[in-house]
Amino acid sequence: MQPLSLPPRLLMGPGPINCYPQVLSAMSTQLVGQYDPTMTSYMNEVMDLYRQVFKTQNQQTFLIDGTSRAGIEAALVSSVEPGDKVLVPIFGRFGHLLAEIAERAGAQVHTIEAPWGEVFDPQQIEDAIKKVQPKLLAIVQGDTSTTMLQPLEELGEICRAHDVLFYTDATASIGGNPFETDKWKVDAVSVGLQKCLGGPSGSAPISMSERFVEVVRKRHHVEAGIRDAHHEDAGGERIRSNYFDLSMIMDYWGEERLNHHTEAATMLFGSRQCAIELLREGQDQVIARHKQAGDAMLSGIQAMGLQPFGNLKHKMSNVVGVNIPDNVDGEAIRHILLNTFNIEIGTSFGPLKGKVWRIGTMGYNARQDAVLHTLQSLETTLRRAGFALPTGAAVDAALDAYGSK
Known part of the structure; x- marks a missing residue:
């Protein structure tokens, strides 16, 4: 109570x-x-x-x-x-x-x-x-x-x-x-x-x-x-x-x-x-914000050496699928992100269950700090789990996508 x-x-x-x-x-x-x-x-x-x-x-x-x-x-x-x-x-x-x-x-x-x-x-x-x-x-x-x-x-x-x-x-x-x-x-x-x-x-x-x-x-x-x-x-x-x-x-x-x-x-x-x-922000502006956040997240994922899922020509701007590497326990990574970094990312369903993470950049969370925090936390979690990746590349790529110096 x-x-x-x-x-x-x-x-x-x-x-x-x-x-x-x-x-x-x-x-x-x-x-x-x-x-x-x-x-x-x-x-x-x-x-x-x-x-x-x-x-x-x-x-x-x-x-x-x-x-x-x-x-x-x-x-x-x-x-x-x-x-x-x-x-x-x-x-x-x-x-x-x-x-x-x-x-x-x-x-x-x-x-x-x-x-x-x-x-x-x-x-x-x-x-x-x-x-x-x-x-x-x-x-x-x-x-x-x-x-x-x-x-x-x-x-x-x-x-x-x-x-x-x-x-x-x-x-x-x-x-x-x-x-x-x-x-x-x-x-x-x-x-x-x-x-x-x-x-x-x-x-x-x-x-x-x-x-x-x-x-x-x-x-x-x-x-x-x-x-x-x-x-x-x-x-x-x-x-x-x-x-x-x-x-x-x-x-x-x-x-x-x-x-x-x-x-x-x-x-x-x-x-x-x-x-x-x-409507206050403007529909075109909100769509552009989602695209920018989605592009930044995708750039960071690729800079880590992770492979996005599906035909990128037809990807929604607000969520990206990530193929889980063969030598990585996808659920263990999600567990650490949730319980150590307080970040939730998704798994998938059906034929993709256990094979793909889904990372969203939506609504209030389609913003630069949320993208950077997620990428940095995912990179740290993967690195500590033994996955070899270029340190700092994900955040740098996302910042470049945002046009930050």
Whole structure:
């Protein structure tokens, strides 16, 4: 029954990361009632802020209360009904997650796979769309399991040409890499806060195009038993989840404020501040800061004689994969970094488990001192474990990347 007492960790893994102090401060704010005019005005402000974050004019832009996976589930369970075909291009662990959630929603899931460390060419995806003729394309933009960033710029046009809905999970990439909802013709996107947005896990911003909203609304009319002329072509299956029913959540965030759940006010305050921090600094500036930090980390890793994982042409700017040398105990190194230097870096999943470290530079931690401290600590830990490397080269390379003299 003692007060919380956590070690002062520097979270340099693939997420979560250390929060912006302003976000933590916002989340300590006292509550008001969920229909208090002050609260509903902040809900409206959050919708407007995240339209700017997503670079969209979509009216239906708001928060799903839950982790980033809640946003994924809401998008898929509300748009996909049993028997619908869904195409999921998989290039890492989180593509498998999209496939599983779509399958649980009753979809006929079709997948194509790229080797871990690579991404898809748009033509590969279009060829699969022509073959499968899906209702929905579901793809991850940035997959932290592989550190790869899937190009999305051409996919929206491809989906429109074949009358396919286009959904993407951009949790790991938003804020640290470009994302253009309207320009890229994305029909639905959901994210989390715990990566480049610099907040805690627990809220999932989402934005939906009118095309996507129409599909969701038709499902709602089926549920309500409405069969007017406009909706008589609606599908025959109600949305299986109450909590993740986007039609109901839209009504809750809309002018009618129809009760659906009690808004997670503390997470709303944190989500609001995450958006403010991004927009106040400037989205282009934040993306540039992430790129600079990521480039510096990569330069330091290479200067140590370590080999980065995957196709660097398609690496996310905010996380780097590092091949663990054959003569190094990767978990022992992580243990020492955590318990001696208070620095957390990540391992990986699936075929990369135990073979790759993942080192992130995200949000509040995408800054020079965090990069240098991590590189110096990793170098010291490796050197003391018997790994031969040039002393000081990693920090020097990172400083050079930052343009420091």
